[in-house]
Amino acid sequence: MPALYPEGFKRKAIHRYEKGESIKDLSRELNIAQSSLYHWSKLYCLVQTPQRTYTPKEFDAISRRLEKLEHEMEIIQATGYLEEIPLQRKLKTLEQMYRTEDTPYSVHELCEALGVARGTFYNHIFRRADRSEREKEQEELMIKVQQIFDDSQQRFGAEKIRTVLAQNGVRVSAKRISAIMQELDLRSVRSDAKKHYKKRQQYAKCNLLERKFTAERPNQIWVSDITYFRINDYWVYLCIILDLYARRIVGYRVSRNASTNLVTATFRNAYQERNKPKNLTFHSDRGKQYTSGAFMQLLQTNGIKQSFSATGRPHDNAVAETFFATFKKEEAYRREYTSEQSFRKSVEQYIRFYNEVRPHQTLKYQTPQAFEEKYYASFIENGCSNSAME
Known part of the structure; x- marks a missing residue:
């Protein structure tokens, strides 16, 4: 029967081994088989790393964990x-x-x-910082242009506004002011004002949906609306664009200003990310942001049909209204927002949840993302071309 040695005796022997004594010398002195000493060394020799010291048991556990993680990463990469x-x-x-x-x-x-790539990530961060600074400057300039325009009782054009700004130490070109006025739909007194007014009124301000909130394919009909939420002592505005086919949010943006820029920026981002879909209808209420010359021209330029709810009939845009009600009930009214940034993060997280996790009754309890992916998968299975999916 092999000899049983106390735990303390084993540790002292291995401690001497760690101090420099050889296994052979320890075996001769202590009358212990060298194989036993090698076995004890595996049990009691500490493993030194720059961060900390591990027991062999701890180190083995870490090694097994590392091997498992490496296998998991290999699987993820292989998929x-x-x-x-x-x-x-x-x-x-x-x-x-x-x-x-x-x-x-x-x-x-x-x-x-x-x-x-780290370079790609750093470029993204720096561009975001630069863009945020430009957006902040642009918003401040838009407020000043709006104020001067209102102070003139809607009479001043770009050149006169430029002059007033210059007198107050703000140097900016009339061309940039003109672009801002177009964005905000600010129209000064002009000889052809009546002509432009009639043209806007004449432009298809009709309800193409008539409360038929269905679509045969993605990117056929988008609906949009703006809601607001109070944070501390100011309001923030959320604009969303929803694809009727899968009830998927395809674009959103948060801003402190409910300006035309909020709507145009939301649309441009969604239109770009959805690969500039053709044969698209865009439906909204008749808010000034959606009926502005800048936004209507943007849709016309891209060949997009524009549809409007009837005045005073919110049910004509019921799908967008329902999303806002759901968002506030399930997310916004359950949070305490301390800043615009915290609200933005909440919106982003909820929309990801809404698109990718939350089942939708209208979609037979599928998520919007799954419902849309199922549509495209059917085309792939049938060998249809990309053009057929547009």
């Missing part, structure tokens, strides 16, 4: 799912984690995990 995620979505996710306070991850770790 190719990460490659299917759009780059912009990866960048947004990485930016959120990067900006999280006390994040334990380095930029190198974040980018490597999602397969994004």
Whole structure:
């Protein structure tokens, strides 16, 4: 029967081994088989790393965990799912984690995990910073242009507004002011004012949907609306664009101003991300943002039909209204927002949940994303071309 040695005796022997004594010498002195000493060394020799010291048991557990994680990563890489995620979505996710306070991850770790080049990520961050600064400057200038225009009782044009701004130390071109006035739908007194007024009124301000909120394919009919929410002592506005086919939110934007720019920016982003769909109908209420010359011209330029709810009939845009009611009930009224940024984050998280996780009764309890993907999958199975899916 093999000899049983106390735990303390084993540890002291291995401690001497760690101090420099050889297994052979210890075996001769202690009259213990060398194989036993080698076995004890595996049990009691500490493993030193720059971060900490591990017992062999702890180190073995970490090694097994590392091997398991490596296998999991190999599986994820083999599926190719990460490659299917759009780059912009990866960048947004990485930016959120990067900006999280006390994040334990380095930029190198974040980018490597999602397969994004660090240079691409840094460019995204810097462009966002530059864009945010330009947007802030543009918003401030828009407020000043609006104020001067109102002070003149809607009489001043771009050149006169430029002169007033210059007198107050703001140097900006009349061309830029003209673009802002077009964006805000500010029209000064002009000889052809009546002609332009009649033209806008004549433009198809009709309800093409007539409360038939169905579509045969994605990107056939989009509906849009704006809602507002109070945070501290100011209001923020949320504009959404919803695809009727799968009830999917295809575009959204948050702003402190319910201007035409809010609607045009939301539409441009959605239109670009959805690959500029053809034969599209855009439905909304008759708010000034949607009936502005700038927005109507934008839709006309891209060959998009514009549809309007009847005045005073919110049910004509019931799908968009329902989304806002659901968002406020399930998300906004359950939170305490301390800033515009916290509201933006809440909107982003909820819309992702709404599109990808939340079952929709109208879709037979499928999610909007799954319902839309099912449509495209049917075309792939039938060997249809991309043009047939537009």
